[in-house]
Amino acid sequence: MADLASVAKRAGVSRATAARAFSSPELVRDQTREKVMAAARELRFRPNTVARQLRAQATRMIGVMVPSLDNPVFAEQLQAMEVAARERGYSLLVTTSEYDPARESDIVESMLRQRVDGLVLTVADAEQSPLLASLRRESTPCLLVYNPAGTSGFPSVGVDNRAASEAATRHLIDLGHTRIGMVAGPLLQSDRARQRFEGYCQAMQSARLTPCALVEMPRHTRAELAPLEGQLKSQQPLTALIATNDLLAISLIGELTRAGFKVPGDVSIMGFDGIALGKCLYPSLCTIEQPRAEIGREAVNALLALLEGEQHAPPLLAYTLRDGESVAPPVSSSAPCPTQRGSHHA
Template sequence: MANLINVAKLAGVSRATAARAFSSPESLRPETHRRVVEAARALGFRPNKVAQQLRAQATLMLGVMVPSLDNPVFAEQLQAMEEAARAAGYSLIVTTSSYEPSREEAIVEEMLRQRVDGLALTVADADHSAVLAKLRRENTPCLLVHNPPATSYFSSVGVDNHTAMADATRHLIALGHRRIGMIGGPLLQSDRARLRHEGYREAMVAAGLTSLPLIEMPRHTQVALSQLEPVLGGADGLTAVLCTNDLLAISLIGELRRSGRSVPGDLSVMGFDGIELGRHLYPSLSTVVQPRAEFGRVAVETLLALIRGEDPQPRPLPHVLREGESAGSPPAPYQAPEPSVS
């Protein structure tokens, strides 16, 4: 089996020079580096990256925890994070928590054991998180993604969930809706959902309208129409529904159409996230667009700054409203037909 001494002999350099070709190539002349790399390729030699990391006291790995990969928001974010990390010489260790706080601690403990250089986490509830309380006692830099800035002092990358959902609510009000509801997954599993509901409630109250409690679904991305039926139809039924994420909105549109209802004819639907799938539906989804790729890039840049010992203070990322076909004017009030005159 080829080793570094064999590579050095074939390249005509010392063992130390051959080692620097892999650990600090910028310290060598280009021609010397080329000879070492070609010799390694010819002999089938691969440097021991783990040994290099141990000597440098850095693994060049970032631990990333997201709730799920079912939601394209997290998948698109991870792709951008991987590209940004690779450009900086880092790799990602990615895992999912299924929105379960009990899993978060086990996941983070395992990543700490792997000596990751930094952590980028999306937790269920940042202000009441056991794992974040534990991480305050650790030296590993930690960044929150999607979570609002926590009282636990960790930096956070995300949009202003409160303001974004308030903007979405005002959009529906401007279309003429007065009876607007909101649905989401289990409220205790998502601080983002709570902030979005607060934004909805604020916009409704400011417009002199009645806000309703969040209608909770058993899952974050799937609608149980039976739980929405009591507030649909009739003179006081909802004419529009806000969803805490796009997959939930897409599920709602499907369930409504299967039940014989029209979107937006019978009910307007608005999502939150801006995933590309929403553009290709019919009706296309009206939604709040989060800059998913920007999330990933800014998250890695911020985490690397923390690793360098800096104190970055990222601002909320911008959101925009994407108008689609799923939200329109409310249906005309029902009027009983005039009795016929014989």
């Protein structure tokens, strides 16, 4: 591959001039620039970004670590980040951690060696993460996504999980539900899952209702459904479930429907995240929508602001309660509602 030196030689100018023809054309006489460009074309010259990065001590690359791209909530965020980064002349080095702490550390180490200008991370639990603790000693700007800001010391982009979960729960309560459960997928121990559960408890207690214990379904499997089915068939059945994420909510709707329950007739299901697909389904998913695209864009913007030395702490972004067909008022015997719809069971 031709380099600037050969272009310069061919154009009959010095390397410095050739370089200027590309990076600061206004410093070069038109005629000279033409010569350089012509030579570059003939030699099929293509600037070597690596050399520029080394010299400039900046890569214009952002290191991104998400837990998994199999969950659309991260894929959609990344999509928006990529667009935003490209607009501003940055590229993304993308990695997935599967929430594996060892892998998280390896990844971040290799990104730091690659001299990314900044990091955008999503970890399981920002408060507990030894990785973040050690990152605090580094000079590379770092920004969290989806993790609550908390005490980790890093700015974070996301929504107020606790408030959002409270709002979700209240929505169900307002519809008349009183026996509401929360179902968690894997990552019970994540900071978000915790906050979402707290929000749920808070809302229940404010309404003088009793929060139920968290139902755990780490693997979304049918077997794990059994205890839940039990609770749905009991004397005092749950009439609404909040899943800690949309993927789980969608599986729940599928499995429960298959098991003979009607959603939302027998049980309302509420999700959390707001993945795009939720809107297309029937029943459409009622969920707390995190603005994934905005989160991605804002993550890029806030990180680049940090890079430029501004202490632009990104604000909490607004979540939306997206209504959907998976949630409806309860049709329980205990609810003395006149115009009750779908009076299926006793």
